[in-house]
Amino acid sequence: MPTEKSMDFRGSGARLLGYLRPERLQMTLTVVLAVLSVALVVTGPKILGEATNIIFEGVIGRRLPPGVSKDEAIAGLRANGEDTFADLLSGTDVVPGQGVDFARLRDVLMIVLAIYVGSFVFGWLQGRLTAGIVQRTVFRMRESVEAKLQRLPLSYFDRQPRGEVLSRVTNDIDNIAQTLQQTLSQVITSVLTVIGVLAMMFWISPLLALVALVTVPLSVVVTAAIAKRSQPQFVAQWQRTGTLNAHIEEMYTGHALVKVFGHQREAISTFQEENGHLYEASFRAQFISGIIQPALGFLSNLNYVIIAVIGGLRVASGTMTLGDVQAFIQYSRQFTQPLTQIASMMNLLQSGVASGERVFDLLDAEEQSPDPDxxxxxxxxxxxxxxxxxxxFSYDPENPLIEHLSFVAEPGQTVAIVGPTGAGKTTLVNLLMRFYEVDSGRITLDGVDTATMTRDDLRSQIGMVLQDTWLISGSIEENIAYAADEITREHLVEAARATHVDHFVRTLAEGYDTVIDDEGANVSAGEKQLLTIARAFVADPAILVLDEATSSVDTRTEVLVQQAMNALRAGRTSFVIAHRLSTIRDADVILVMEHGAIVEQGTHEDLLAAEGAYARLYASQFADAATALD
Structure with a gap:
């Protein structure tokens, strides 16, 4: 996957936000709460500045002689050559001879306390609502992905490493949830704070407000320049994450074979290589985007110094009160802080949108053709x-596999399909199950074209036992009953006895309640195969598909299972794919396939007599043994 490809940040981000549409009412309420919270926060410094003025005026008032007016005190100072102090005094509401008005100070501080408590309550409610919005949104996204996986054709999973698909379904969606959670409320609050603080700054001092705004365009330019460089690195980071997960999943699934064939060093070497690529991509993404915050911090500190100097001069000249300067400095910090937050959130937003794009790539994958309606x-x-x-049919249009194939399996017949590896045996079954669609021709069930049925209706009539066993994490009873909506314990035990599962289950301490994992680590390979066969028994299908169903069973158990399968196949059409020809001698029809074509068909005896492809296969397996017995 190319790591240099730039993602469509705007388009993917808009699509990601589209998942929030069902939460419009809650989002509106969130904005209202944010407005109330920010309004109170923005009001706080201005009122707190009044408390500073009360203290400052009280301290200055004590130094002045009582019984004179403010204007007389200023005139006296100017007469004594104290013009600077006089200018300072002119910008205050000082009462000569009066100290700090603690009653008024208490009232102001109580108002400030109420304002900040109210802001906290509204902010807490906003956070709670936002958490619900995000989790419901991600819940719907997971539902969409799960539904999409059910609609994807088997060919999609044949092309994609399982670890890569799992990474998109788990890691990328979790990253989207984290991004929305951390940015959604902060973005709303930060934007409102910038607007509110800016209004208060212009109200207090238009001159200082203009000075504070000088650094904003520079901040935007710095943020945009850094974000543009870090954006493709986040794409690379999540692509490398998927590649590494795919390798880990493969190595973990086949860890026994890795050890048997001494491939540990190669596996570790590949892991280290992919881990190194992920480290480099992650380092570049995090480092480049991480420059944003310290760069904006430097601009913020520079802005703070300029405001403090100019504000101090204006207080000394009497054109501003000390409380207003204090409030303005607080506002300047509040103004740059949300800008810094927004800038730092670009890190998260780029990472989240990169994950969103990977999930959307899955959601946009070509689906299997819809069922007819x-x-x-x-x-x-x-x-x-x-x-x-x-x-x-062909997997690749350039390489035809099956061409103009025709045969009929009559009701109740057992049809065995044999041939060398790659002949197209399993492909026939995949076409019957509609895991793949035929390129031309048709497949009928009781005269009805299977392409005109729904896949669920068709597959509900077919039971399948594969060479690769598949179990779920749960009890043995749950695994056997997986194919049935409702089943009694007696029926389940009856199926287990028929497939010789009951015998080994009763040797376990917890019997049918024994919990096994999806890998079946606490049961043998043969026992796993028997469990999958018992599951097919429970389904009671009209058609059976057995793809090397006894490949993991020992010879003695194979005989018992064959007997049970003979009973199960009675009255049912069965397709048996086998390499061990001993398992299909009693088949009603044997199809011999080579290169996607049926080269021979007939009974076991007829095909041996024909001395063709089947006879050669049979001789390769049994000629030496037969000679030894003779």
């Missing part, structure tokens, strides 16, 4: 006549 109903009852009529 209206769909043809599955015949009732299902007899199980399956016909392939002039079917052609």
């Amino acid at each position: 209206p769909a043809t109903q599955v015949p009732t009852p299902v007899l199980g006549r399956v016909a392939f009529e002039d079917v052609s």
Whole structure:
């Protein structure tokens, strides 16, 4: 995956925000609460400046002789050559001879306390609402991704490493949730704070407000320049995360084979290489974007120094009160702080939008063709006549696999499919299950084209046991009952007995309540295979598909399972894919495939007599053993 590709930040960000539409009412309430909270916060410094003025005026008033007016005191100071002090005094409401008015000071401080408590309450409510908005939004996104995964064709998962898909579904969505949670409330609050503080700054002193605004364009330029450089690095970071996860998942899944074939060093070397790539991409992304905050901090401090100097001179000249300067300095800090927060949030926003783009890439993947509407109903009852009529299919248009293939499986027949690896045996089953769609021709079930049915209706009539066993994390009972909506314990045990599962389950301490993980670590490979066969028994399907279903079972158990399968196949159409020809001698029809075509078909005896492809396969497996027995 190219790491130098720039993402569509604006388009992907807008699409990400689109998931917030269902929360419009809550978002409106959040904005109202934010306005109230910010309004109180912005009012606080101005009122607190009045407290400073009360103290300052009380201290100055004590130094002046009582019984004179303010104007007389100023005139006396000027007469004594104290013009600076006189100018300072002219900008205050001092009462000569009067000290600090503690009653008034108390009232002002109580108002400030009430303002900040109210701001906290509104801010807390806003945070609580925001948390709910974000979690519901991400909940819907996860639902969309899960629904999308169900609609994707099998070919998508064949092309994508499982670890990469899992990284998009877990890591990227978690990163989106973290981004929304940390930025949503802060963005609203920061923007409102900038507006409110700016208004208060112009109210107090337009001159100082203009001075404070000088650094804003510079801050925007610095932020934009740094963000542009860090943006592609975040794309690379999450792409490398997916690649590394894919490698870890593969190595963990096949850890036994990695050790058996002594591939640990190569696995570790690949891990270190991918981990190094992730480190470099993450370092560049975090370092470049991390420059934003200290750069803006420097501009903020520079702004603070300029305001403090000019404000001090204006207090000395009597054109501003000390409380107003104090309030303005607080506002200047409050003004630059949200700007800094917004800038630092660019780090999170770029990371979150990069993850969003990866999730959207999954959501935009081409889906399997929709089910027909209206769909043809599955015949009732299902007899199980399956016909392939002039079917052609290829995974790659440049390399045809199956061309003009036709055969019929009559109701109740057992159809065995044999042939060398890559001949197209499993592909036939995938086409029957509609995991892939045929390029031409059609497949019918009891005369009805399966393409006119819904996939769920079609697959509900088919039971499947694969060579690769698959179990869920849960009890043995839950694994066997996975294929049935409702099943009694008696029916489940009956199916377990038929597939010889009951015997080994009763040797376990907790019996059917024994919990196994998805890898089946506490049961053997053969026992896992038996569990999947029991699951097919419970489904009671009209059609059975057995893809090397006894490959992990020992010879003695294979005989028992074959007997059980013979009973299960009675009255059902069965497709058996097998390499071990001993398991399909009693099949009604054996299809021999080579290069996607059926080169022979017939019974075991007929095909041996024909001395063709099947006879050669059979001889390669049994000729030596038969000679030894003779």
